[in-house]
Amino acid sequence: MDTPLPVPDVTPLRGERVKFTPLRMENIHTHFRWNNDPELNRLDSEVPHEEESFGAFKDRFERMCEEPTPSNRTFEIHALEDETLIGVAYATRISPHSHHAKVGITIGDRDYWGRGYGRASFEILLSYCFNQIDLHRVSAETFEYHTAWRDLIEGMGFTREGTARDHLRRDGRYWDKGLYALLEPEYRARRGEVKQEPSVEAA
Numbered sequence: 001m002d003t004p005l006p007v008p009d010v011t012p013l014r015g016e017r018v019k020f021t022p023l024r025m026e027n028i029h030t031h032f033r034w035n036n037d038p039e040l041n042r043l044d045s046e047v048p049h050e051e052e053s054f055g056a057f058k059d060r061f062e063r064m065c066e067e068p069t070p071s072n073r074t075f076e077i078h079a080l081e082d083e084t085l086i087g088v089a090y091a092t093r094i095s096p097h098s099h100h101a102k103v104g105i106t107i108g109d110r111d112y113w114g115r116g117y118g119r120a121s122f123e124i125l126l127s128y129c130f131n132q133i134d135l136h137r138v139s140a141e142t143f144e145y146h147t148a149w150r151d152l153i154e155g156m157g158f159t160r161e162g163t164a165r166d167h168l169r170r171d172g173r174y175w176d177k178g179l180y181a182l183l184e185p186e187y188r189a190r191r192g193e194v195k196q197e198p199s200v201e202a203a
């Protein structure tokens with residue numbers, strides 16, 4: 001039987017510039033705005049943009065606030081400089097058997113784009129994945145037209161493993177999807193860390 005992965009820490013995860021908190025019902029209007037933003041949808045979702053009513057979103061958001069679930073963890077990202085909620089970070093499709101997950105980050109507030117918050121959030125998300133819930137492999141996907149996300153992923157040390165050719169149809173044409181992953185030893189090697197393995201007693 002699979003050993004469940006560690007229960008996620010619900011205390012804020014904190015870096016130098018951002019902190020992660022669980023999704024909060026009090027922030028529903030900000031999340032609703034980002035959820036219905038066509039440009040964000042184009043950048044971070046394969047599902048075509050469709051306006052969602054507040055009522056339908058509220059039902060869904062309430063369920064998301066009930067996380068953590070075993071297979072999906074979503075966090076709010078707050079800028080420490082002014083405590084503003086600036087986006088969300090998530091690990092999804094978490095496999096307790098194979099210790100892998102897919103990750104994504106959305107800086108929803110455009111005022112905070114291009115200021116290092118994506119990278120700072122990614123650092124915390126990877127630390128959470130590899131140090132707190134003991135993942136071995138973290139994957140990410142990029143759309144061909146989204147070079148900023150691709151550059152960020154490559155900058156974090158992810159390896160491109162393949163291409164889903166013509167995977168996405170947008171703007172009247174097909175686009176490739178890039179498939180990337182980072183393994184735990186690669187993550188530690190980049191940081192100059194060595195994982196502490198439990199010592200084995202000689203027989």
Ligand SMILES: CC(C)(COP(=O)(O)OP(=O)(O)OC[C@H]1O[C@@H](n2cnc3c(N)ncnc32)[C@H](O)[C@@H]1OP(=O)(O)O)[C@@H](O)C(=O)NCCC(=O)NCCS
Pocket residue numbers: 040043044087103104105106107108112113114115116117118119120146147148149151152155
């Ligand atoms: C993509 C996104 C996460 C990047 O976050 P960000 O805070 O704007 O990026 P940062 O300032 O931390 O930059 C980190 C790296 O990303 C890349 N990058 C960021 N903006 C870029 C741009 N406009 N063009 C090219 N590369 C860019 C660069 O490699 C940059 O490294 P550098 O500063 O050393 O050049 C953010 O713009 C975003 O959330 N966009 C909307 C949602 C989305 O696309 N999510 C990703 C898919 S789930």
